[in-house]
Amino acid sequence: MKKNTKVNAAILIIGNEILSGRTQDTNTSTLAKWLNSIGVKVNEVRVVPDSEKIIIETLNALRKTNDYIFTTGGIGPTHDDITAESVAKAFCLKYEVHEEAYKILEAYYKPGEFNEGRQKMVWMPSGAKLILNPTSGAPGFSIENVFCLPGVPSILKSMLGSLKNRIVGGKPILSYTISLKTVESEIAKSLKNVQSQNQDVEIGSYPFFQAGKLGVSIVIRSEDQSKIDNCNTQILKFVKEKKIEVVDR
Amino acid sequence: MKKNTKVNAAILIIGNEILSGRTQDTNTSTLAKWLNSIGVKVNEVRVVPDSEKIIIETLNALRKTNDYIFTTGGIGPTHDDITAESVAKAFCLKYEVHEEAYKILEAYYKPGEFNEGRQKMVWMPSGAKLILNPTSGAPGFSIENVFCLPGVPSILKSMLGSLKNRIVGGKPILSYTISLKTVESEIAKSLKNVQSQNQDVEIGSYPFFQAGKLGVSIVIRSEDQSKIDNCNTQILKFVKEKKIEVVDR
Numbered sequence: 001m002k003k004n005t006k007v008n009a010a011i012l013i014i015g016n017e018i019l020s021g022r023t024q025d026t027n028t029s030t031l032a033k034w035l036n037s038i039g040v041k042v043n044e045v046r047v048v049p050d051s052e053k054i055i056i057e058t059l060n061a062l063r064k065t066n067d068y069i070f071t072t073g074g075i076g077p078t079h080d081d082i083t084a085e086s087v088a089k090a091f092c093l094k095y096e097v098h099e100e101a102y103k104i105l106e107a108y109y110k111p112g113e114f115n116e117g118r119q120k121m122v123w124m125p126s127g128a129k130l131i132l133n134p135t136s137g138a139p140g141f142s143i144e145n146v147f148c149l150p151g152v153p154s155i156l157k158s159m160l161g162s163l164k165n166r167i168v169g170g171k172p173i174l175s176y177t178i179s180l181k182t183v184e185s186e187i188a189k190s191l192k193n194v195q196s197q198n199q200d201v202e203i204g205s206y207p208f209f210q211a212g213k214l215g216v217s218i219v220i221r222s223e224d225q226s227k228i229d230n231c232n233t234q235i236l237k238f239v240k241e242k243k244i245e246v247v248d249r
Numbered sequence: 250m251k252k253n254t255k256v257n258a259a260i261l262i263i264g265n266e267i268l269s270g271r272t273q274d275t276n277t278s279t280l281a282k283w284l285n286s287i288g289v290k291v292n293e294v295r296v297v298p299d300s301e302k303i304i305i306e307t308l309n310a311l312r313k314t315n316d317y318i319f320t321t322g323g324i325g326p327t328h329d330d331i332t333a334e335s336v337a338k339a340f341c342l343k344y345e346v347h348e349e350a351y352k353i354l355e356a357y358y359k360p361g362e363f364n365e366g367r368q369k370m371v372w373m374p375s376g377a378k379l380i381l382n383p384t385s386g387a388p389g390f391s392i393e394n395v396f397c398l399p400g401v402p403s404i405l406k407s408m409l410g411s412l413k414n415r416i417v418g419g420k421p422i423l424s425y426t427i428s429l430k431t432v433e434s435e436i437a438k439s440l441k442n443v444q445s446q447n448q449d450v451e452i453g454s455y456p457f458f459q460a461g462k463l464g465v466s467i468v469i470r471s472e473d474q475s476k477i478d479n480c481n482t483q484i485l486k487f488v489k490e491k492k493i494e495v496v497d498r
Contacts, residue, residue, distance in 0.1 A: 013294075016451060017468065018277070018278075019291045020291070020424070021279070021281030021282035021283075021284075022468060024275060026273060028270070028274070028296070029267075029270040032270030036270065044268070045294075045295065046293065047294035050453070078440060079440060080454055115434055115435075116438060117438060175271070184325055185367040188365070188366030188369065189365060191328060192328035205328075205329055206266060
């Protein structure tokens with residue numbers, strides 16, 4: 001992976017609880033914002049069930065087209081935590097006790113509390129590099145370009161700090177938002193013109209409701225601040241002509 | 250599709266704003282719960298960018314393996330709303346003005362307000378069946394087994410009511426939750442035993458934090474209430490033996 005070229009990632013959310021609707025995934029948004037800040041763009045997200053076959057197939061498909069893959073969920077002590085073993089199989093690696101992880105958890109728990117259930121969490125693909133967990137002890141791990149994180153959002157968040165130096169991103173992806181007191185249909189044509197004149201900039205239009213009023217947020221995204229500024233100028237020009245109010249959000 | 254056999258679905262979330270982390274998707278959870286209630290199990294979720302090529306490829310892949318596909322997002326009036334045209338191309342159908350949708354929106358807006366931007370929302374794949382929108386007028390649509398809904402959560406929710414009769418589900422998927430004042434590692438072995446004795450039941454284990462205390466929710470899912478009851482009995486047996494407290498959540 002080369003510095004300063006486009007670097008992309010996929011997120012693989014593993015867990016029946018997301019597919020059943022019981023649990024609201026928030027890790028996608030956390031990971032995406034963090035990855036943008038270090039110059040990695042999320043290309044796609046997939047949510048799959050706790051099925052070894054499906055995890056292996058999906059992971060191997062995602063590995064072909066993405067620089068990095070981040071998985072969430074399935075690395076705890078119970079029978080439905082099958083991510084580590086599935087990743088080992090996807091990479092045709094042994095699934096074995098990670099000596100360093102064993103030592104970390106042996107020291108983390110009180111004597112006698114490092115029981116069979118907890119010992120399951122030190123089984124990993126052979127050669128895994130640990131991702132330290134400052135919240136609850138049990139580490140995540142990486143194999144090549146695949147980074148396996150837990151599903152509990154607060155624990156996942158606390159583990160990103162130590163990961164930053166292991167990801168080689170491109171330029172950070174910058175974004176600027178202009179919020180307007182209008183409706184999308186009023187600005188659709190003008191905005192389309194700005195997009196056609198700036199095809200390498202991502203311009204999104206998102207309606208919102210605030211204090212009972214309708215509005216539209218225009219989001220401009222690029223790695224290049226001058227391109228964002230240029231779009232912003234063009235947008236503000238038609239906004240002024242149309243006498244649309246710019247609002248704070 | 251046959252009644253009372255397993256019926257599955259995929260959800261395709263379309264939108265750069267989800268992949269950038271700007272917007273937190275909540276439609277997956279809404280759709281999944283609603284689908285479960287009418288006997289449709291969500292097999293997978295994919296989030297893709299506003300890219301015609303990727304939408305077409307993903308939709309055509311999902312159509313092969315799922316009874317139903319639900320898309321969210323990209324059916325508004327702006328340049329980044331490309332779902333309808335992409336779906337038309339995926340099905341090799343013309344992309345044209347839907348006469349009924351035109352009449353609905355012509356009547357919905359005040360005279361002179363059904364402008365060019367809004368008229369974009371009546372362009373659909375040829376032969377599309379409308380999904381009525383009681384909140385903001387502009388309908389969604391379906392083509393064969395693909396149902397295209399908007400991205401705004403409140404509008405999406407309001408459109409599900411009229412959809413129910415167009416989905417042929419299997420038996421509703423039932424679920425029962427037992428919450429315990431314990432940690433996962435304490436029950437991992439016993440729970441694994443229950444799962445091996447009940448392989449056609451889905452048993453998930455989810456740690457939680459409540460009022461500063463750790464706990465575990467065990468979720469049992471099946472189409473068959475008696476199988477759920479049977480698992481519940483087996484779980485409560487080991488819970489009693491281990492003197493673990495059952496808690497309300």
